[in-house]
Amino acid sequence: MSYIVADQLGKSFGAGAAAVHAVSGLNFRIAPGEFVAIMGESGAGKSTLLGMLGAMNAPTTGRLHVDGIDVYALNPDRLADFRREYLGFVFQSFHLIPYLSVIENVMLPLAVSRQGSPEKRRRAQEALAEVGLGGKAGRLPGEISGGEKERVAVARAIVNEPPVLLADEPTGNLDSGNSREIMRMFQRLNASGMTVIMVTHSAECSGYAGRVMRLSDGRLKTDRRTAVSALRRAS
Amino acid sequence: MTLKLISIRNLMRRKGKAAFILAGLVVGVATVVGIFTFVEATTHDIAHKLEQYGANILIVPKTENLSLSYGGLSLGGVSFDLEEIRESELARLATIPNHRNIAAVGPIVLGVASVESRRMLLAGVDFKAAEILKPWWRVGGRFPQDDEVLLGAEAARALGLETGQGLSVNGRNLVVSGRIELTGSQDDQLAFLTLATAQQLFAKSGKISMVEVAALCKDCPIEDMVRQIAAVLPGAKVMAIQQVVKSRMEALAQFQKFSYGISAVVLFIGGLVVLVTMMGSVRERTEEIGIFRAVGFRRSHIMQVVFLEAGIISALAGVFGYGLGWASAAAALALSGDGHSGPVAFAPALALGAVVLALVLGLVATVYPAQMASRLDPNEALRAL
Ligand SMILES: Nc1ncnc2c1ncn2[C@@H]1O[C@H](COP(=O)(O)OP(=O)(O)O)[C@@H](O)[C@H]1O
Ligand SMILES: [Mg+2]
Numbered sequence: 001m002s003y004i005v006a007d008q009l010g011k012s013f014g015a016g017a018a019a020v021h022a023v024s025g026l027n028f029r030i031a032p033g034e035f036v037a038i039m040g041e042s043g044a045g046k047s048t049l050l051g052m053l054g055a056m057n058a059p060t061t062g063r064l065h066v067d068g069i070d071v072y073a074l075n076p077d078r079l080a081d082f083r084r085e086y087l088g089f090v091f092q093s094f095h096l097i098p099y100l101s102v103i104e105n106v107m108l109p110l111a112v113s114r115q116g117s118p119e120k121r122r123r124a125q126e127a128l129a130e131v132g133l134g135g136k137a138g139r140l141p142g143e144i145s146g147g148e149k150e151r152v153a154v155a156r157a158i159v160n161e162p163p164v165l166l167a168d169e170p171t172g173n174l175d176s177g178n179s180r181e182i183m184r185m186f187q188r189l190n191a192s193g194m195t196v197i198m199v200t201h202s203a204e205c206s207g208y209a210g211r212v213m214r215l216s217d218g219r220l221k222t223d224r225r226t227a228v229s230a231l232r233r234a235s
Numbered sequence: 236m237t238l239k240l241i242s243i244r245n246l247m248r249r250k251g252k253a254a255f256i257l258a259g260l261v262v263g264v265a266t267v268v269g270i271f272t273f274v275e276a277t278t279h280d281i282a283h284k285l286e287q288y289g290a291n292i293l294i295v296p297k298t299e300n301l302s303l304s305y306g307g308l309s310l311g312g313v314s315f316d317l318e319e320i321r322e323s324e325l326a327r328l329a330t331i332p333n334h335r336n337i338a339a340v341g342p343i344v345l346g347v348a349s350v351e352s353r354r355m356l357l358a359g360v361d362f363k364a365a366e367i368l369k370p371w372w373r374v375g376g377r378f379p380q381d382d383e384v385l386l387g388a389e390a391a392r393a394l395g396l397e398t399g400q401g402l403s404v405n406g407r408n409l410v411v412s413g414r415i416e417l418t419g420s421q422d423d424q425l426a427f428l429t430l431a432t433a434q435q436l437f438a439k440s441g442k443i444s445m446v447e448v449a450a451l452c453k454d455c456p457i458e459d460m461v462r463q464i465a466a467v468l469p470g471a472k473v474m475a476i477q478q479v480v481k482s483r484m485e486a487l488a489q490f491q492k493f494s495y496g497i498s499a500v501v502l503f504i505g506g507l508v509v510l511v512t513m514m515g516s517v518r519e520r521t522e523e524i525g526i527f528r529a530v531g532f533r534r535s536h537i538m539q540v541v542f543l544e545a546g547i548i549s550a551l552a553g554v555f556g557y558g559l560g561w562a563s564a565a566a567a568l569a570l571s572g573d574g575h576s577g578p579v580a581f582a583p584a585l586a587l588g589a590v591v592l593a594l595v596l597g598l599v600a601t602v603y604p605a606q607m608a609s610r611l612d613p614n615e616a617l618r619a620l
Binding site for chain 2: 047051054056057076077080081082083084085087089091095097098099100104107108109110111112117120121124156160
């Protein structure tokens with residue numbers, strides 16, 4: 001069963017001879033519960049692809065289906081709702097709101113939902129506990145370390161319990177210790193059934209994934225399931 | 236966690252910007268409130284004075300050879316050769332549409348008589364109406380009753396009479412009940428009697444020479460009342476006395492126009508301050524808005540956040556603006572010292588109006604920045620960082 005289906009998915013910027021084909025005509029399927037690493041040189045089109053998978057960057061060619069939904073056929077409101085219900089994002093530069101406390105940042109995706117405040121708080125606490133930050137709920141982002149910020153970002157991405165987690169170089173700003181922490185966390189989330197799609201430069205990080213898609217010049221060069229991940233998972 | 240919390244937290248963080256927007260709106264609202272309060276209080280004051288200016292409508296018989304100076308009392312000598320109005324006709328004044336605006340009706344009987352061998356102009360008046368019609372009178376002694384006479388300052392001096400002394404008018408003996416201090420008007424040369432005494436003296440029973448009417452006309456045009464009275468008294472000529480009051484009202488109207496113009500400009504500038512500051516704030520918050528959109532806020536949610544912020548500041552600006560405007564008006568009124576007595580009262584309707592005005596101005600000026608924020612492409616917003 002395929003959960004995410006890319007059909008001739010492509011994106012170009014500009015027109016005519018000056019056009020940049022950031023991603024051209026990709027076809028792939030991702031099953032529920034997969035852990036995919038997207039790799040490639042800088043400028044290969046990884047972020048562009050992730051943006052398209054994240055319902056944030058409309059493709060110029062092809063289609064994307066998630067859970068049977070033709071994502072880019074949705075109107076803008078429904079597209080926003082889709083992001084809220086299906087996706088969690090983790091960014092390299094954390095993207096926390098500086099004037100909201102850690103727990104308020106985690107609750108952000110719940111701000112527009114109808115749940116009561118205690119329920120929102122409970123879910124955020126749960127997500128924070130999941131990333132091992134239960135004790136720092138009241139801090140501001142400026143008062144915690146980089147590794148902790150990334151974990152807050154992960155907590156925010158999973159507070160809605162979305163089926164898909166998207167991460168663009170989540171360990172790009174972290175030392176190897178913190179990177180490993182984040183990867184173990186992703187692995188845990190993946191083990192609990194979440195589909196994880198992660199852009200990374202790091203071979204070590206890609207080792208946690210069960211599948212590596214390698215991009216070059218906007219094209220899919222290789223797409224492999226790896227055995228290494230099984231070893232890592234076992235460890 | 237709600238959108239409201241996001242707005243409040245952002246306002247708290249960017250206090251300087253919030254204060255700037257607040258100041259822009261407060262100045263605009265305070266200007267409007269201040270001017271409005273000042274004009275209102277001054278108009279009220281003038282309307283109040285209008286009553287103190289006495290008669291402002293004059294009813295005289297229709298005659299052709301009449302040279303009228305003030306009130307038809309021309310001492311040239313022709314003006315009391317009048318046809319008379321019937322006293323009974325005056326009841327019709329109560330039937331005009333604006334009869335509620337009539338404060339006093341003062342019938343007058345005029346006649347020339349020999350007083351102690353001098354020819355003098357005598358006026359029979361209704362002293363009950365005198366307080367309103369002749370507010371400038373300062374009477375030494377008291378108002379006369381039948382067979383008594385109240386002398387103008389000049390008349391008293393010329394006749395050499397004091398209160399309590401007697402005099403003979405057309406052979407009839409009258410007693411001086413008092414004298415009117417110098418007014419600078421024709422009243423100084425006159426002798427005033429009760430209506431009944433004058434009618435008997437001049438054999439004009441049931442008739443009157445002219446009528447003074449005091450109309451309280453803050454809102455109704457005096458010309459309308461003149462027309463209405465003329466309609467019920469077809470035999471008489473009805474005139475409005477042009478008064479200082481009128482020109483003062485015109486000056487005030489002029490000031491009003493001018494100051495409303497100023498207010499509009501100040502409001503416009505206040506709106507611009509909001510617009511520009513909000514736009515800058517939206518640009519600064521590109522990343523944040525990108526995050527909001529990435530976690531699934533709809534465009535309308537972004538607009539809500541921006542409008543909530545503008546709304547909170549605007550409501551505060553309405554309250555402060557009303558307070559500041561009210562204080563400014565009170566200070567201006569105190570400085571102008573224009574006979575306005577007592578403090579300016581709290582006006583709930585105006586306060587509400589100030590808040591509504593601030594809200595409308597703040598929110599309208601925020602429409603464009605809010606739309607700009609809601610249209611940010613989250614992918615672009617986050618990629619740029
Ligand atoms: N919004 C954009 N406008 C113009 N060019 C873009 C835009 N986004 C990406 N590109 C171009 O598309 C190519 C792929 O970019 P990106 O997906 O960010 O690569 P990666 O994440 O693999 O480094 C690059 O050449 C980049 O310059
Ligand atoms: Mg990238």
